[in-house]
Amino acid sequence: MGSEVNRLLKKIKDGDLTKREELFKITAGHLLGVARRYLYNAEDAEDVVAETFVRAFRYIHAYDESQEGYNWLCKIAQHLAFDHNEQYKAKTGVALMENRDGALDHIMEKVELETDFVEVLGRFSLNDQHLIYLRFWEHLSYREISARVGKSKSLVAKRLKIILKEFFKIIEKEWKND
Incomplete structure (x- = not known):
């Protein structure tokens, strides 16, 4: 999957926006797992994954083709999950523990x-x-x-x-x- 993700990210970076859906199809499930792993509330994982793709496409120019593209996407999802957790804690006033199964x-x-x-x-x-x-x-x-x-x-x-x-x-x- 790694080389395929790299290929798709390179094409998107080069301007082929038709490859975005293909990238989504092959990585969304994995990124959903990443988001769930780091979120306090696993129900928010879909929102984090959606935002991951928005950010990836917005900052595609920052993607370093010499690096692993899948790891780049995972890091974006991880950081967004951490940010979401901070916002969630601020809203609730309670530091909740990690949630894997509800x-x-x-x-x-x-x-x-x-x-x-x-x-x-x-x-x-x-x-x-x-x-x-x-x-x-x-x-x-x-x-x-x-x-x-x-x-x-x-x-x-x-x-x-x-x-x-x-x-x-x-x-x-x-x-x-x-």
């Missing part, structure tokens, strides 16, 4: 105040808080986190899974007490 959104909607969230995070060790920060605020992949903390990727993934499970247990217990 379950996190459902639980986080019930957390009314950011102070509740911070209080629950304070119950975890500094190392666990650091992992949460790297994953959900820095938006790092498990591989990037493992490189930063000097642990294996699988260990980082397992630990984050345990942390999130415990986090949600605490939140659910708090709700039952309210």
